Amino acid sequence: MKRQAMILCCVGLCAAASMGETVIKSVDAQGPPAGKKWRLVWSDEFDGTAIDMQRWQNASPDGKWDYPGFQTRYAAENCALDGKGHLVLSLTRDADGTVRFNNGLQSRTFEQAFGYFETRVQFSTQPGWWTAVWLSGVPYGEGTDTFQSPQEFDIFEDFYKPKVKNDISHCYHATASLSTYKDQGDGKGIGGNDMLSRTNIARCSKGKVVTLERYGGWHTVALEWTPLEHIFYVDGQETLRQNYREVPITTVPQRIWISECLRTPKKLKKDGGHPPFYGFLEDATFPDQLVVDYVRVYEEDYGKKTAPAVTVTLDGKPEEWRQDQPMTFHVHADDRDGTVKKVYLFSSGYIRAEADVPAPAPASGGARLTSLFAKRGHSVDQTFTVTNLFEADNTIIAMAKDCDGLIGLSTPLQITVLTGREYTGTAYQGKPQTIPGRIVAGHYDEGGRGAAFQDNTDKGDPRASWRNTEIANSVESAIPVTARWVTYRVHVVKSGEYDVELFMNRPDYGRKGKDFSAIPDDVVQLEVDRVKVAEWSLPAAWDSGYGFRNPTLPMGKRRVKLTAGDHQLIVRFGRAKSPHTFFGGFMFTKKSGLPSEGV
Structure with missing residues (x-):
């Protein structure tokens, strides 16, 4: 029997089984738990x-x-x-x-x-x-x-x-x-x-x-x-x-x-x-x-109550945010109709620091009388100095909980924690790849995670084995764009303008009939010696047909200027919202006509 949008007060009734195991009583209980006010925002009754x-x-x-x-x-x-x-x-x-x-x-x-x-x-x-x-x-x-x-x-x-x-x-x-x-x-x-x-x-x-x-x-x-x-x-x-x-x-x-x-x-x-x-x-x-x-x-449903408004800032400059140095965050919480009780600092979902907030000092004399007619409100400034952030990308969110149990969240703060090893990889098998020609995705630099690439899928694992199981199954294959960046040592034979064409793979498995309209495009950026030279957007609805990692399809050409000699390519991938997306490398050719637009 359905009880549309009806909220019941349900008391937990548990019985102990003979072996000491808790057994849940079978009762027809529908609706959110008591003690809070709720409103229905979405449902399907399957009528x-x-x-x-x-x-x-x-x-x-x-x-x-x-x-x-x-x-x-x-x-x-x-x-x-x-x-x-x-x-x-x-x-x-x-x-x-x-x-x-x-x-x-x-x-x-x-x-x-x-x-x-x-x-x-x-x-x-x-x-x-x-x-x-x-x-x-x-x-x-x-x-x-x-x-x-x-x-x-x-x-x-x-x-x-x-x-x-x-x-x-x-x-x-x-x-x-x-x-x-x-x-x-x-x-x-x-x-x-x-x-x-x-x-x-x-x-x-x-x-x-x-x-x-x-x-x-x-x-x-x-x-x-x-x-x-x-x-x-x-x-x-x-x-x-x-x-x-x-x-x-x-x-x-x-x-x-x-x-x-x-x-x-x-x-x-x-x-x-x-x-x-x-x-x-x-x-x-x-x-x-x-x-x-x-x-x-x-x-x-909080009624007229509001959660604390929270902001978080970080001292220093990006090049100073290093894993071997303490970092100081400043959290400000403003509760206009209550009292802030606790402040939290999180990185990428993990609690990094927290602090109880002392109760405000009671007013006295005339100030006490004035406070009876003043609007409630409480502002808190909390400083956290931490050394426990994660290598590479960190998404920082501060939170504050007030006396009513309401929790306010800051806008996310994106920071990169440096180790000093970034971009220090050496050429694959000691030999840079050659331009003009094909840059093979699986022939990324040697040196491992944090030096030749940063990959979110194995981030934190101390035992990641080299090459085949790090971010690719084969050195000849496309690599997944769970990598945040990957480097390639290259040798440019002759100075001049080049057309660089990107190749990507995203299998169609499980994608047919899906609505991708709310998912942002994936972004691929190319840098030469730490300078951005090209960018491609990959729509979330795009796929390359049947096959994981292969085939890789061309995504359009961009025109770049290169000087002869040895260089480092850095390929950066945006925070991909589409899983099973693979980078298939580049093709560099000498200037020939106008560059075509990418997908």
Whole structure:
């Protein structure tokens, strides 16, 4: 039963299982938690007979799923409304054995940072797949700066399977692109689980398995997301709480995903494979489905109260912001209708410093009488001198919390922390590449991260191996533009004007039918000896067709003047919003006609 925009006061009712495990009572509880005032800002009740495609877009309309021993087929009809007020994602099997699937939906344009996100569902039951309602970005792909890139909030996932217990999972994944580095999971050696102690950016995947009184029937699952905290709920009862000291936080708006999650086991059951956490498809009974009653998003209604206005500045000049030198930040917080209680300084999602604010001194005599009629207000100036910023890019945000619990955020401050090793790489295999000719992307300079390139995907990993696994699978291939910059030693044979043509790759996988209108262009810049000489824009909607890293397509020519001799090329990539984008190098040719425009 739906209760449109109704907010209930839900008291958490938990019972202890015989083994000391907390079991969540199954109660029909809908709406945000008590104690705050909320307003509904977005929802879908799934009424009618057709999905509202102004509200949603298909997650992967060209999706593929390889499962040895099974014929599989993407089926649009496996994500549909049932005409009874529900969305149904189903996994079915035809008479000829073909398994039909659908990857689900993403909110088309709606995205939000902070609020209360709630869904009411009936979970899937069969092994071989699982389902989820979650928050992340579109296109999907977590960057390592959680103040720049959307991360992943799994409001629920209904593994493990086959079901031995009535359990589901919550999880928050931050900088998950670092998961290939085995020492990144729990931060061993770089500060552990205390974010203030973290010395490097690292993968964070933290969640909880929640056991339910019953698995079947309707359940309400939700996330309350504030700037400093994540609180998960099942059936109106709090099940998991995370704060800024335990996980890196994100301020980036996220979209809503309703997904079928499909993987291929390393080894099949009949071949003696170890059961994956989602179970073997061979053990499934068809059909199976996730049924969604609604998705609702609320934001807190502060009434006339306002959060503190916060600004942050940094002393010194950019060339003085070095990792081996302390840096001093000045945070100003102004609360016009309350009292500032605490001030925080974050870098790229990680707490770097915090301070409690002493209570203002009480007024006395005539000043006390005057204050009774004066407007409330409180201004704070807090100085933080820190030595714990990260190598290279840092996005600085200061926050202030007031006596009403409202949190104000500063405008992000972008800074680059230098090590002194930047741009000191040497020519690949000791031989500069030649101009005129092709600059091979994979033949970037030797010297490693921080000297020959800076790459956000392995930033912070102390064991990144050289060349093939740093930012490319092959020295001949295109390299991913997760690199912030990369250098090439070159030799120019003859002075003169050259046409330089950029080559890029971005596979079309998972992009068909997507709306990229709100995503900014990616930018590629070329410098010669630290002087910018050319720039290209790459629209978010552009792709190069089938194939990762290859083919690389020309993106237009630019005219540059070069002098004979040895030079260093620096290629800079903007903060790419489109994952799976690859740089394929340049072609330099002697001047011939007018330069063409890029894409």
